[in-house]
Amino acid sequence: MIRLEGVTKAFGAKQVLRGIDLDVETGESLVVIGGSGTGKSVLLKCILGLVRHDAGRILLDGEDVTRTDRDAFLARFGMLFQGGALFDSMPVWQNVAFRLLRGPGRLPKAEARAVAIEKLARVGLDADTAELYPAELSGGMQKRASLARAIAAEPDIIFFDEPTTGLDPIMSGVINALIREIVTEMGATAVTITHDMSSVRAIADRVAMLHAGKIRWHGPVSEMDAAGDSYLRQFITGAADGPIGTLR
Amino acid sequence: MIRAATRPLAFVGRTVLGLLGAIGRVAIYFGATLGHVLRPPWYPRELLHQLLHIGWLSLPVVGLTALFTGGALALQIYAGGSRFNAEAVVPSIVAIGMTRELGPVLGGLMVAGRVAAAIAAEIGTMKVTEQIDALVTLSTNPMKYLTVPRVLAATLSLPVLVAVGDSIGIFGGYLVGTTRLGFDPATYIRNTADYLEAWDVISGLVKGAVFGCIVAVMGCYHGMNSERGARGVGRATTRAVVSASILILAANYLLTEAFFSA
Numbered sequence: 001m002i003r004l005e006g007v008t009k010a011f012g013a014k015q016v017l018r019g020i021d022l023d024v025e026t027g028e029s030l031v032v033i034g035g036s037g038t039g040k041s042v043l044l045k046c047i048l049g050l051v052r053h054d055a056g057r058i059l060l061d062g063e064d065v066t067r068t069d070r071d072a073f074l075a076r077f078g079m080l081f082q083g084g085a086l087f088d089s090m091p092v093w094q095n096v097a098f099r100l101l102r103g104p105g106r107l108p109k110a111e112a113r114a115v116a117i118e119k120l121a122r123v124g125l126d127a128d129t130a131e132l133y134p135a136e137l138s139g140g141m142q143k144r145a146s147l148a149r150a151i152a153a154e155p156d157i158i159f160f161d162e163p164t165t166g167l168d169p170i171m172s173g174v175i176n177a178l179i180r181e182i183v184t185e186m187g188a189t190a191v192t193i194t195h196d197m198s199s200v201r202a203i204a205d206r207v208a209m210l211h212a213g214k215i216r217w218h219g220p221v222s223e224m225d226a227a228g229d230s231y232l233r234q235f236i237t238g239a240a241d242g243p244i245g246t247l248r
Numbered sequence: 249m250i251r252a253a254t255r256p257l258a259f260v261g262r263t264v265l266g267l268l269g270a271i272g273r274v275a276i277y278f279g280a281t282l283g284h285v286l287r288p289p290w291y292p293r294e295l296l297h298q299l300l301h302i303g304w305l306s307l308p309v310v311g312l313t314a315l316f317t318g319g320a321l322a323l324q325i326y327a328g329g330s331r332f333n334a335e336a337v338v339p340s341i342v343a344i345g346m347t348r349e350l351g352p353v354l355g356g357l358m359v360a361g362r363v364a365a366a367i368a369a370e371i372g373t374m375k376v377t378e379q380i381d382a383l384v385t386l387s388t389n390p391m392k393y394l395t396v397p398r399v400l401a402a403t404l405s406l407p408v409l410v411a412v413g414d415s416i417g418i419f420g421g422y423l424v425g426t427t428r429l430g431f432d433p434a435t436y437i438r439n440t441a442d443y444l445e446a447w448d449v450i451s452g453l454v455k456g457a458v459f460g461c462i463v464a465v466m467g468c469y470h471g472m473n474s475e476r477g478a479r480g481v482g483r484a485t486t487r488a489v490v491s492a493s494i495l496i497l498a499a500n501y502l503l504t505e506a507f508f509s510a
Contacts, residue, residue, distance in 0.1 A: 050381050074387045085382035088373075099386045102289070149386075 001026050002047060002157070002189065007056035008213075009042055016042050018213030019056065029183050029190040031200045031221070033235060034210035035244060040193035041082070043210065044159050047191075048077060071103075078150035078188075082162040084142040086134035092145050093130035096120060099153045119148040123178055140171040147175070151182055158183065160192040164199050176202035197236060200224070209235065211244065277469045281399055284391045294397035302363050302398070302464070303405030307412060309362055310355045314413035317350050318342060318420025326429050338429065339436045340443030342421035347448045348508075351414040352406075353500050356459030359406060360492040364467035367398055368488035371471025372481035380472070390472070399464040406460030407453040414452060451507045458503065459496045466492040 002024040009017040016039040024030045034040050045051040047058055049065060058065045065073060086095045096116035100107045107115070117127050123144040134142060143163065150158055160179060164172035176199050183190040183203075192203050200207060201221065208218035209232050217229045225236065234242030325341045371394055374380050383390050418440060425431040467488045474484035 045381070048385060050384055071387050074385060077385060079382070079385045081378045081382055083377055085378040087379055087382070098388075103387055 001059075001061060002191070003057075003059040003062075004043075004047070005057045005059070007043075007046060007058060008054045009039070009046055009051065010054055015213055017046070017053070020210075020213075020215060022208055022215055022218070024189060024191055026189050027187055029180070029192070029203055029205045030208060031204035031206070032191065032193045032208050032210055033195060033197075033200055034193075034216075035195065035235070038210045039213060040210055041161055044079075044161060044191065044193060048074075048079070048159070075103075075153070076156045077159065078153065078155035078157070079159045080143070080146050080150045080161065080163055082165055084134070084139075084146040086137075086142060086146055086149070088134055091131050091133055092120070092125075092137070093117060095134065095145060096130075096148045096152050098149065115152060116148070119152050120145065122151070122182070123148045124174070139166050140168075140175070143167065143171075143175055144178070147178060147182070151186065154186065155188065157189045157191075158186075160190065160194075160203075162194055162196075163192060164194065164196045169198075172196065172198060173202070179203050195235075197238075274465070274469055277472075278465050280391060281395050281465065281468075284389070284396050285400065289392060291393055291397055294393065295400055298397045298401035299405060301366075302359070302401045302460075303408060306359050306362055306405070306409055309358050310409045310413045311416045313354050313358050314346070314351060314417035315420040317354055318346055318417030318422075319424040321345055321350065321417070322421035322424040322429065326425075335429070336439070338425055338431065339421065339439035342425075343418050343440045343444045344448050346417035346421070347414045347444065347452045349452075349500075349504075351417055352410045352452045352455035352459060353496065355410045355413045355456060356406065356463065356496045356500075357493055359402070359409065359460070360463045360466075360496060361489055363402060364463045364470075364488040364492040365485045367464060367467030368471040368474070368485045369481055371468060372474030372484040375472060375474050376476050376481060395464075395468040395472070398468055399461060402460035402464035403457050404460070406456040406463070410452055410456035411449075414449065447507075451503075454507075455500060455503050458499055462495045462499060463492045466495065 002022075004020045004022040007017055007020040008015070020043060032040050032043065042051055046053040047065065049070070052066075060068065060073065060076075086092070087098070090098075093113055093116040094101070096119055097107075097112040100112040100115055101109065106112075113130070117130050120127070120130055125141060125144050125148065129137070129141065129145070134145070137145060147163075150160075163175050163179060167175060179190070179192070180203050182188075190203070192199065194200060194203075204221040206218065207221050207224050209216045209229075211231050217227060217232045219227065224232070227233070230243050233239075234244050321342050322338050325338045325345075326335055329335045329337055329341075371380075374394075380390050380394075383393060422433070422436055422440070425436050426433045470484040470488040470491070474480050
């Protein structure tokens with residue numbers, strides 16, 4: 001279980017997170033929604049320790065993440081980055097098998113390659129793709145390859161940062177369905193951040209809305225449409241008029 | 249009135265503080281790099297890859313620079329020496345000049361242009377496309393995986409490049425001396441060998457190692473601290489080359505002072 005208690009983060013004078021309280025139960029899929037620049041990515045990066053939070057506590061299974069063994073902590077996570085973040089300098093299979101080829105539990109090269117090809121197949125990419133470099137892949141294929149890398153070491157917890165950004169609606173649907181299937185079959189805890197409502201409906205067990213540095217609303221996805229919060233309503237409907245200020 | 253008068257002082261103060269801050273940050277980064285060099289895990293495959301990229305692929309540019317510099321040096325020393333009937337010193341001065349100064353300094357500057365820029369651009373792009381964050385989430389320390397192999401490779405490669413550059417530069421002087429200035433080939437080689445001391449060569453190789461370290465550290469530091477977007481990566485690349493070049497020239501003076509002052 002991941003628990004955030006009063007987490008704050010500022011960059012200079014800009015206060016991005018203003019006291020986040022949030023629980024993510026083991027095995028559930030939480031989707032964090034919110035407008036651009038509301039600190040969704042910062043929230044994920046604070047949990048992973050990529051960005052150091054200013055105040056509050058982040059606990060993983062009751063243990064403060066800032067005091068835990070870093071390697072053991074990170075070994076439990078997989079992450080799909082917004083732009084894929086595949087390493088340009090190595091072929092796709094080495095990207096997918098990156099963790100398997102290094103560290104104390106590393107596998108022999110042939111074995112790691114076999115696992116990579118299996119994971120690529122799981123996300124719908126054939127073995128020929130394994131030898132290509134990331135720059136040779138389309139945006140959708142890069143997302144799939146990045147998803148394969150996120151699940152290669154069979155992590156307990158997977159983070160998805162804007163998984164459908166930049167993809168056409170059909171490919172978005174494919175990625176959403178893949179994420180839901182994989183999370184369910186692995187039994188992993190998943191946290192997804194997005195502003196794509198079709199992703200929310202496809203992936204989420206629970207939804208949390210981030211606005212002005214705080215969790216504005218959270219609850220089961222089944223209750224989202226009936227919720228009375230005007231900020232959430234505006235976000236779901238995409239209306240230009242409402243309490244969330246917009247520039248026109 | 250007073251504010252206007254003190255504005256230049258405030259500017260000087262800000263500049264000095266900024267410079268000291270930058271020196272401090274680079275020093276901390278260098279110290280952290282040394283710490284990671286000594287502690288596992290190490291990535292030998294990355295080191296070999298960087299030796300190829302930084303060392304082997306820099307050979308043409310360093311060799312050509314040395315060849316033309318050696319030739320030009322022979323012409324200049326001949327022109328200057330002829331004013332004092334001292335044309336015979338061309339072989340020895342070319343050899344000493346190349347090994348002590350021009351080989352390491354020009355080699356270092358050429359590698360700074362080629363390698364510091366490439367390192368800063370590569371790591372800067374990795375940073376802005378979240379590849380550095382991805383490394384961390386894959387339990388890989390970016391300092392160990394990206395910085396240490398590059399710094400080690402550049403520190404090991406530069407002395408070899410300098411040695412090759414010294415040889416080619418001396419050969420350039422020989423070519424010009426024997427074909428354009430009328431030197432007897434055997435005499436030219438004998439004069440070169442008789443006046444060149446081991447310390448002339450070794451001091452140049454030590455300088456090469458220091459310059460290699462500077463090039464890689466500045467490339468990695470500016471890449472890791474790159475700002476967002478193409479403009480940010482471009483600025484990081486420019487800063488890497490400029491700072492590496494200035495530091496090479498400053499380090500060259502300090503090393504020369506340490507090695508050769510009476």
